[in-house]
Amino acid sequence: MKLVIVGGVAGGASAAARARRLSEDAEIVVLERGPDVSFANCGLPYYVGGEIAPRDKLLVAKPQLLRERFRLDVRTRSSVEAIDRQGKTVRVKELDTGREYDEAYDALILAPGAAPLRPPIAGIDLPNVLTLRNLDDVDRIKARVDAAAKRVVVVGAGFIGLELAENFVKRGMETVVVELQSQVLPPLDPEMTVPIVEAVTSRGVRVILGDSADAFEAAGGVVSVKLKSGETLAADLVILGVGVRPENTLAVDAGLDVGQRGGIRVSESMQTSDPSIWAVGDAVEIRDFVTGTAAQVPLAGPANRQGRIAAAAILRGDSRPVARYRGTQGTSIVGVFDRVAAITGASEKILAKSNQPYRKIYVHPADHAGYYPGAEQMTLKLLFAPDTGRVLGAQAVGGHGVDKRIDVIAVAIQAGMTVFDLEEMELCYAPQFGSAKDAVNMAGFVAAGLVRGDHPQADMVTALDGPPDEQTTLLDVRTPKEFAEGHLPGAVNIPVDDLRGRLGELSKDRPILAYCQVGMRGYIATRILLQKGFDVANLGGGYKTFLLLRAAKVLR
């Protein structure tokens, strides 16, 4: 068996190592166009900022180790130019010598990754307009920062764009982030990104939303970034981080099936439309685990696991369910300064777009017991099926403990669990680590109450500008002090603890929307009023959710 792997980073390197573990006899050739294999893509921004040093740390497994331990024939700076599917060979070009040769394969794994998008913007090829993909790129960026570049414009406020922005700030740079969409971190719902914008702006980053770069112009060593809005930004360095596209040229030229958005089509064992060719990682089209639709998710975890699956499929004809790729949930996380945002499963945007019925709740629990020092509040949004309560997605933003809750819910989604399962989860509790009713339990309680019909809830969006209609009473059940510090437009205030004695102030003929700070007192008030015969619903997530939604609207 001769296995040829195109691409030696996450998916390719994992496939190669697993292939060797499964077969001592296989001949395994890894062809990597870049200078490095198996490097830490996800660490690149932190190398720019100096958090990761020395550079050597970015090399997860060096070629020597791959050769000695795994007897891999690793050839860097070797670009595969074409696949001859009939002859089962690939055309390889040595980038340093220009020499070309054919390499035969019995099985071929394509792990070419995804390339940063370079939209046709005037001036995009200026030497100070850079993208970030590999160590060459990061060297170029860091060299400019080290050479005292002072002003940087990051075009694109995705995960990597924001990580870079943080690291530029840490290097003392004036940093501007420009994002075409009306929010940062496009995979998340907009309101969940508000605390992230606050975190970066409070550190001096300027965030420009709903705008884009129209042209880059060289002007005496600096780049002048012309925005669509008409504004011009001067920069010593511009980073383009507006997305990636699958590196599918080889696959397309070879006539392999690719999806609408260019991802190489694969089976659950990562096999392409050619039974001798597999594909893994950022270049493939996979199935979204929740919506069932085609997806392309450039994430390291899936790439690594897909590599393992492809190697097993090739070397053991492994067709057992245990070795099938199950699709992606899009679980991802970003830390920006002291804030963390994470997502798993479908966002509300995606569910709305795919016309999938859903309901949502927000809770704002602490990461650990409030009575133990250092508790940090997070916002957790849960999306679930209205009828069955099946968990469809979750997003969280906060500080410590965000990763844990999203991981817990990621497993729940993988297991097909419902909000009733979240209620009953038995999670670690000591005051430093959680609460007797964990954040995930709390989300489960609220969502389950909604599915059971115990908890009539209205969408906070309906009340952003005041009562949705003339009949409706907006009822703030917080304390007068909280009310005075800010409340929904047009709300009246009856604290929950006084409510039973002041029912006469409310009319049973008019709908009531109750709310509090985070949703709990609003829920209690709703239960009281409901039982007393009022037409009432709780504005889920409370005033804190209102503030996020309003800010997201303002940011728009």
Next chain:
Amino acid sequence: MKLVIVGGVAGGASAAARARRLSEDAEIVVLERGPDVSFANCGLPYYVGGEIAPRDKLLVAKPQLLRERFRLDVRTRSSVEAIDRQGKTVRVKELDTGREYDEAYDALILAPGAAPLRPPIAGIDLPNVLTLRNLDDVDRIKARVDAAAKRVVVVGAGFIGLELAENFVKRGMETVVVELQSQVLPPLDPEMTVPIVEAVTSRGVRVILGDSADAFEAAGGVVSVKLKSGETLAADLVILGVGVRPENTLAVDAGLDVGQRGGIRVSESMQTSDPSIWAVGDAVEIRDFVTGTAAQVPLAGPANRQGRIAAAAILRGDSRPVARYRGTQGTSIVGVFDRVAAITGASEKILAKSNQPYRKIYVHPADHAGYYPGAEQMTLKLLFAPDTGRVLGAQAVGGHGVDKRIDVIAVAIQAGMTVFDLEEMELCYAPQFGSAKDAVNMAGFVAAGLVRGDHPQADMVTALDGPPDEQTTLLDVRTPKEFAEGHLPGAVNIPVDDLRGRLGELSKDRPILAYCQVGMRGYIATRILLQKGFDVANLGGGYKTFLLLRAAKVLR
């Protein structure tokens, strides 16, 4: 409907609040023997140490709030002396006045909790020999520490005993912990507790295992603790933390069914053998989710959820599966200084005792990407069914990130997932938060390899004192430097990267047990040798596991 609740802390308070939310009309009486309701049991050790201050913070929901917000009739210092099941009344004694009266109920919830065990040791009633259960207790303990008690002996090295030990050290006390068992933290397997013992001893705590207090003697203001071993310890303060027993007197006197170990027997909706009486919390016998056997687990999370379930069952006749208690997994965690230990599901001890077939693996992954600063290694032990790979239990010890991995696996156990599911989990990855192959994935890879038969593995215990028999070769595949710094008795050294060239040094007629530092290189070596026709198995978990097991044996 008149609901009477005996006990107003975790389970009782949760039941009362939920009952009110479900019914405005119910009359709800909470009878609590102690002076406080709804206090933070789990925070008590940290109040002694000063981490939690002021004392007020320990009161989660004050009686006033329970009265105003939930219209609960909360009566503290009110001891329920008897239940008249026929007459549906309870006999209440006001502890401050001595007055007794009958209180009628339609439904009764027993949430009396568990009391610290007070074994019949001579001198146990000395004023400086204390237990910790409520705020009165913690006041007594703290008063003595504040009054400059210098030497403390903690009898019992369970979760609370060790938390207290940490807090006594923080208060500058000379601290000795005495534990009857041959390990600390008895719910865990012994080898997993070694890093915790190291952490406390390195802070000056003396840990005495396999010994117990035979007598306490007053000697001029101090207590002299006589140990079974003959040693005598002088102490200004002794804490007894040797376990708890369910407060079942009321239930037993009323003829309710109780289990062998005294827990009140309940259905899945927390109903006792009397259809008008429910019971929740530390006093009840529940089902162990993994082994199916009866269990008593004094944990706050289950108590709170059981309270919710009982209230719903009473006030809505809720018999839907969503409102049934599913049994406990025993998920628990303890932080001691900078170390953390946690468990979910069955331990190896429990599985062995219940004759349930299992296999185990150890991995020693970092909490986040090794190339990002601050990565901390943890040890993760996974127990699973040999045939199906169903996850039965997990334990972890380390620092940051231990709670997350145990929570993730707790969900997997709840969902009935297998090691193949752990392999495919899509968890958050950015270098600060995890790894592309997360610790849980790694455990899944190793365990799945074992179930699939890809990964012949032997138990490290067999090689603790050298090769298990004369035929067997112990093969250390680490570097010569690692080998020189310590290795298994009788091992020979061939680094994995040299192995293919030195196969001639090994015999195909003799069994080989390979190992490395954590298990990965040992696995690679095992795969190489297996395919070359050798009789080989990997000593799972490597030299790091050896060190833990050896230390646990020594500690015994």
